[in-house]
Structure formats: structure tokens, C-alpha cells
Amino acid sequence: MAKVSMTVNGKAASGDVEGRTLLSAFLREELGLTGTHVGCDTSQCGACVVHVDGQAVKACTMLALEAEGSEVATIEGQANADGSLNTIQQAFQDHHGLQCGFCTPGMVMSAAALLKDNPKPSEGEIRDYLEGNLCRCTGYHNIVKAIMAASGQDVSSIAAE
Amino acid sequence: MLFGKDDKMYEFEFEKPSTVAEAVAALADEDAQALGGGQTLIPTLKQRLAMPSKLVSLTGIDGMKGVSGGDGMLSIGGATTHAEVAEAAADAYPALAALAGQIGDPAVRNRGTIGGSLANNDPAACYPAAALGSGATIMTNRREITADDYFRGLFETALEDGEIITAVRFPVPQKASYQKFLQPASRFALVGVFAAKYAAGVRVAVTGASEEGVFRWNEAEAALDADFTPEALDGLSVDAGSMMADLHGSKAYRAHLVGVMAKRAVAAAA
Structure with missing residues (x-):
């Protein structure tokens, strides 16, 4: 076992982990932050996307010890300080960007990473960026619409489905 | 716990x-x-x-990260992520940057490294095509290995035990393009072709297709040396017998795709 320390959602966090402990397991089982979902555990579904030093990564495909000293952001830290949903989260609610909700934490974290680098993405750019986030309710259309709306763009021309 | x-x-x-x-x-x-x-x-x-x-882990070695260039060469540290290459090589070697920007998905590109990709030498990976198609030099802690000597078949390379790819040096071509036919689930190349035109000649490298891993298509290179146009490849084909086959594509399908993607790469080369 080795000690790992990082900042998670702005707070210092540390714990004892094995070499093989994944970042997703550290977040979920040591810190109790179960909003980071483990869907496939084979690096394909993107439900476990978190930010490490500002970059979207799959927490199931990174060792916890690799995040030593890093700034980690998870879905639990996305809401506004008063507890209200942030712009992206609210847009997902407004535009029905989720059905069962399992993929949603990863979708929101990927969307946040995209909008940080590309504040006004086109529909095509959003779909391209989400290629590593799978939704098995086939909800992509409204997810894309929600991200368009969250970026302040007019979505009235995108048909509801 | x-x-x-x-x-x-x-x-x-x-x-x-x-x-x-x-x-x-x-x-x-x-x-x-x-x-x-x-x-x-x-x-x-x-x-x-x-x-x-x-x-x-090699990701804590600052000396193995980053993109630098000059004198017609671009050097990429072995621990440089695909996302960094996609951004930092965009001006100096656009075809290489575009290739890096199409690997996997954004989260994979934020972690995966060029050294890791080349050391693994997956037969459907993108970077081997760029390295072989550019005549790159694999720099290790022990020696320099030309791409032509480096790739040895499926998941096999010239690397010895304990040898680390510290950097990869790419000669910058006059023009180049990588065209990938996506395997839609894995985002690996079902077939990918990297075509690059140098003063010394054209290089064409194919990934995702052969049972022997990445390879140079010498016949296409000769034709393109004479005439760098898609039409120069009319009538040329690779031997379907040496192609991989799986549920995504038969040997004949992959052999056909090699020709199609090579033509697209020549047409798109910039």
C-alpha cells in the first residue's frame, strides 16, 4: 500500500491504495464519490469521465497513484456553490438530455471539458467530442441539444425527439 | 479499505x-x-x-514530454499525449497532428502517449503508420532505430527489455495525409493509410490491414514517385492473402480498402 494525495473538487483528499487501485475505485470506494459511474470498465463507455488537471480522462483507465498531486474534478463538484445545478446540468434537465441517467455524469464532465476549450461548438463538433461517451437509452440527440443550449446557442431549430 | x-x-x-x-x-x-x-x-x-x-510510469519524466522542431524535423517526446501532439504539431506537421487528433476519443487522447503506442505496436494503431510513413527515427535511452528497422510484426518491435522510447523524430514532408477507415466501435483503424511526399521520394504506410502489422506499400510508392495523383494508383492492389480478417472485414475487403484509403490520402495530402 502507498499513500496517495490529491485535490478532489477543491478539497484535499488522501488515502492508502495499492498500485493497482484505479482512480475510479479510489473516488468511489475510498472517498464515497459514487457519482463517477463505472459502466463498462473496459475504457469504452465514458461513464467514468472525470477531469484530472483540467483534462477529461477515464477514471477506470488511470491508476489512482498516477493522480498524485493532481486537481481532480468529479460530477459531485459541478453544482453551483448554493447547490443549484450549473449551466450544463440545468440544460440537461431542461432538454431531457438523460433518460436512465447512468451515462450522465460522464456526459456532463465531457461536455464541461469541451466547452472549456470550445465555448461555441457546432453540433458536429459536439457529436465528435462525445464519441467516447456511450448512452444506451439512445439519448444522444437531446444530449447534443442540451450542450448546444448550455453554450448559449439557439436550439429552437433542433427538432425535439 | x-x-x-x-x-x-x-x-x-x-x-x-x-x-x-x-x-x-x-x-x-x-x-x-x-x-x-x-x-x-x-x-x-x-x-x-x-x-x-x-x-x-513514464508520465512523470518532464524531459520526455513536448513537441519541438526545426530544420525540417519535428521531435516528439515519448511521453507526449495524443492531445498535445494534435495541438502542438498542427502548424509544423498538419497530417501528423490530424492523425493524433483522431486516435480513440478525447479522454483517451488526454492520456495515451506516442511512445506507448509505438512500443505496443498494435496492428491497427495509427501512430505506427505515421512513423513508418514518415521514415521517422525512434530514439531510445540506448540508440536510434529507423522506423524501417523498428516494426517487427504484430505487437513486436526492435525494443529490448528495459529499453524506453524517449522521443520520436519525424522528417517533415512536402505534403502528407493519413486516411483512416474507422472501426466504429473501437475507433482503431479498420484500414489506415499514411502517404507522405518527400524530396527523396514518396512513402506509403498501411495499418490495420496486414497480418504482419504495419507495412510499406512499395508498389504504390513507386507509382506515386512518378506521378503523385490518386489516378497513379489505378490498377494497383495489395495481396489479399496476407490481410487480416475478422467480423468487421474480410481479407478481400481490407485489401480493397487499402487501395481506396491510399487514393484518398494522396488526394487529401497537403
């Missing part, structure tokens, strides 16, 4: 050195394994297809 979900991987020690020399020393242990971004190795470990005693 138990981490039951991690039992899927065999136990290993973990080290994260900050210099190449420290990494080399750490890799001297029997069954030690270098870890790049882990986007292939960690899934492999989860399937218990490997049992290293120790993983030596």
Missing part, C-alpha cells in the same frame, strides 16, 4: 520516476513493465493478459 473491483488486476508495485535514468534503473527488475498513458496496458491488465511485477 478493500478495493474489490481492483482484484481483476494482478498485484504490482508502482513507481513514478522523474528521470529517464531512474526509469531505466526501475525497469531492471525482472518482469517490470513501462507504463505510458495506460490506455492499452490498463485494459490488458484488467483482462489478466499480463502479470508485471512492477509498473514504471
Whole structure:
């Protein structure tokens, strides 16, 4: 076992982990932050996307010890300080960007990473960026619409489905 | 605290050195394994297809990161992520940057590294096509290896035990393009062709297709040397017998795609 320390959602966090402990397991089982979902555990579904030093990564495909000293952001830290949903989260609610909700934490974290680098993405750019986030309710259309709306763009021309 | 979900991987020690020399020393242990971004190795470990005693992370070695260039060469540190290459090489070598920007998905590109990709030499990976198609030089802690000598078949390379890719040096071509026919689930290349035009001649490298891994299509290179147009490839084909076959594409389908993607690469070369 080795000690790992990082900042998670702005707070210092540390714990004892094995070499093989994944970042997703550290977040979920040591810190109790179960909003980071483990869907496939084979690096394909993107439900476990978190930010490490500002970059979207799959927490199931990174060792916890690799995040030593890093700034980690998870879905639990996305809401506004008063507890209200942030712009992206609210847009997902407004535009029905989720059905069962399992993929949603990863979708929101990927969307946040995209909008940080590309504040006004086109529909095509959003779909391209989400290629590593799978939704098995086939909800992509409204997810894309929600991200368009969250970026302040007019979505009235995108048909509801 | 138990981490039951991690039992899927065999136990290993973990080290994260900050210099190449420290990494080399750490890799001297029997069954030690270098870890790049882990986007292939960690899934492999989860399937218990490997049992290293120790993983030596290369991502803490600052001297192995970044993109630098000059005099017609572009040098990329072995621990540089695909996302960094996509951004930092965009002006100096646009075809290479575009290739890096199409690997996997954004989260994979934020972790995966060029050194990890080349060391693994997956037969459907993108970077081997760029390295072979550019006549790149693989720089290690021990020596320099030309791309023509480096790739040795499926998941086989010239790397020896404990040898680390510290950097990859790419000669910048007059024009080049990489065209990938996506395997839509994995985002690997079902077939990918990298075509590059140099003063010394054209190089065409094909990934995803052959049972022997990445290869140069010499016949296409000769035709394109004479006439760098898609039409110059009319009538040329690779031997379907040596192609891979799986549920996504037969040997004949892959052989056909090689010709199609090569023409697209020549047409798109810039």
C-alpha cells in the first residue's frame, strides 16, 4: 500500500491504495464519490469521465497513484456553490438530455471539458467530442441539444425527439 | 479499505520516476513493465493478459514530454499525449497532428502517449503508420532505430527489455495525409493509410490491414514517385492473402480498402 494525495473538487483528499487501485475505485470506494459511474470498465463507455488537471480522462483507465498531486474534478463538484445545478446540468434537465441517467455524469464532465476549450461548438463538433461517451437509452440527440443550449446557442431549430 | 473491483488486476508495485535514468534503473527488475498513458496496458491488465511485477510510469519524466522542431524535423517526446501532439504539431506537421487528433476519443487522447503506442505496436494503431510513413527515427535511452528497422510484426518491435522510447523524430514532408477507415466501435483503424511526399521520394504506410502489422506499400510508392495523383494508383492492389480478417472485414475487403484509403490520402495530402 502507498499513500496517495490529491485535490478532489477543491478539497484535499488522501488515502492508502495499492498500485493497482484505479482512480475510479479510489473516488468511489475510498472517498464515497459514487457519482463517477463505472459502466463498462473496459475504457469504452465514458461513464467514468472525470477531469484530472483540467483534462477529461477515464477514471477506470488511470491508476489512482498516477493522480498524485493532481486537481481532480468529479460530477459531485459541478453544482453551483448554493447547490443549484450549473449551466450544463440545468440544460440537461431542461432538454431531457438523460433518460436512465447512468451515462450522465460522464456526459456532463465531457461536455464541461469541451466547452472549456470550445465555448461555441457546432453540433458536429459536439457529436465528435462525445464519441467516447456511450448512452444506451439512445439519448444522444437531446444530449447534443442540451450542450448546444448550455453554450448559449439557439436550439429552437433542433427538432425535439 | 478493500478495493474489490481492483482484484481483476494482478498485484504490482508502482513507481513514478522523474528521470529517464531512474526509469531505466526501475525497469531492471525482472518482469517490470513501462507504463505510458495506460490506455492499452490498463485494459490488458484488467483482462489478466499480463502479470508485471512492477509498473514504471513514464508520465512523470518532464524531459520526455513536448513537441519541438526545426530544420525540417519535428521531435516528439515519448511521453507526449495524443492531445498535445494534435495541438502542438498542427502548424509544423498538419497530417501528423490530424492523425493524433483522431486516435480513440478525447479522454483517451488526454492520456495515451506516442511512445506507448509505438512500443505496443498494435496492428491497427495509427501512430505506427505515421512513423513508418514518415521514415521517422525512434530514439531510445540506448540508440536510434529507423522506423524501417523498428516494426517487427504484430505487437513486436526492435525494443529490448528495459529499453524506453524517449522521443520520436519525424522528417517533415512536402505534403502528407493519413486516411483512416474507422472501426466504429473501437475507433482503431479498420484500414489506415499514411502517404507522405518527400524530396527523396514518396512513402506509403498501411495499418490495420496486414497480418504482419504495419507495412510499406512499395508498389504504390513507386507509382506515386512518378506521378503523385490518386489516378497513379489505378490498377494497383495489395495481396489479399496476407490481410487480416475478422467480423468487421474480410481479407478481400481490407485489401480493397487499402487501395481506396491510399487514393484518398494522396488526394487529401497537403
